[in-house]
Amino acid sequence: MKTVHGGRLSLLLGACIIASTSVAQEGDAERGEAASATCVACHQANGGGMNISGGESWPRLAGLNSNYIAKQLHDFKAGDRQNATMVTFANMLDDQQIADVAAYYSQLPATPGQGGDNADEALLARGEQLAERGDWNAYIVSCKSCHGPGGQGVGETFPGIAGQHAGYISAQLNAWKSDTRSNDPQNLMGAIAKRMSEEDIQAVSAWYATQPAAEGEAAQ
Ligand code: HEC
Numbered sequence: 623m624k625t626v627h628g629g630r631l632s633l634l635l636g637a638c639i640i641a642s643t644s645v646a647q648e649g650d651a652e653r654g655e656a657a658s659a660t661c662v663a664c665h666q667a668n669g670g671g672m673n674i675s676g677g678e679s680w681p682r683l684a685g686l687n688s689n690y691i692a693k694q695l696h697d698f699k700a701g702d703r704q705n706a707t708m709v710t711f712a713n714m715l716d717d718q719q720i721a722d723v724a725a726y727y728s729q730l731p732a733t734p735g736q737g738g739d740n741a742d743e744a745l746l747a748r749g750e751q752l753a754e755r756g757d758w759n760a761y762i763v764s765c766k767s768c769h770g771p772g773g774q775g776v777g778e779t780f781p782g783i784a785g786q787h788a789g790y791i792s793a794q795l796n797a798w799k800s801d802t803r804s805n806d807p808q809n810l811m812g813a814i815a816k817r818m819s820e821e822d823i824q825a826v827s828a829w830y831a832t833q834p835a836a837e838g839e840a841a842q
């Protein structure tokens with residue numbers, strides 16, 4: 623009896639050691655809250671960001687996948703994703719602090735998207751079409767095929783875009799269209815954004831802003 627349990631125990635201990643090492647590398651939400659002090663001016667204390675029409679919108683970070691957040695911060699630091707505002711703040715963080723702020727923001731409850739409320743029905747209908755079904759005539763595959771049904775996100779690779787601010791979504795699509803954002807490995811977004819008209823961009827941005835964001839586990 624004892625020997626059987628002993629064998630299981632050492633297996634269990636081995637598993638615990640592996641688990642605890644990966645936790646140490648993963649980031650700590652409490653430390654992340656402290657490290658986020660410089661972020662609140664734009665991303666807000668609740669991580670909800672802000673839609674600024676005609677200006678540089680600040681994305682909601684609350685509830686986004688932690689590995690996605692960390693990847694973006696590393697990309698800003700490495701110059702793979704260019705944004706004059708964010709490079710300054712990303713550069714203030716070391717690898718551990720990046721993991722910590724990512725853990726912190728990912729566990730905050732998602733807040734509603736802004737900037738889609740004034741869109742008319744026709745624009746929202748076009749947005750829903752692009753998001754959920756795509757437009758075969760324009761060679762645009764549905765956003766859902768990568769970002770998941772309702773734009774809720776799929777793992778760490780395909781971020782949740784439902785409930786993100788319209789101004790931020792359209793700014794990103796325009797950045798891909800003009801090659802000023804090109805940090806996804808196969809530049810999947812570049813190929814898609816280049817096929818979208820300005821009206822398509824407004825439509826899909828407004829529609830996603832009006833959709834509920836994924837909550838908790840679904841976002842991870
Ligand atoms: C002065 C305003 C400002 C401050 C302060 C700021 N950010 Fe940002 N942040 C932005 C803007 C603007 C963008 C969008 C950049 C773009 O368009 O590429 C952004 C984008 C991001 C993104 C990418 C989100 C996504 O969905 O891809 C992350 C992650 C992020 N910020 C984290 C942080 C963290 C962590 C801090 C604090 C250490 C911080 N930011 C401080 C303005 C700010």
Ligand code: HEC
Nearest residue numbers: 763764765767768779780781783791794805806810811826
């Ligand atoms: C073939 C897969 C694919 C399709 C289809 C796709 N996307 Fe993406 N999208 C991605 C990937 C991958 C990323 C993450 C890029 C990165 O790592 O920086 C992304 C990121 C984004 C982001 C940035 C989110 C953020 O938080 O910064 C937005 C906005 C976006 N996509 C909108 C759309 C819209 C709108 C559509 C439909 C018109 C769409 N995507 C279709 C793969 C796709």
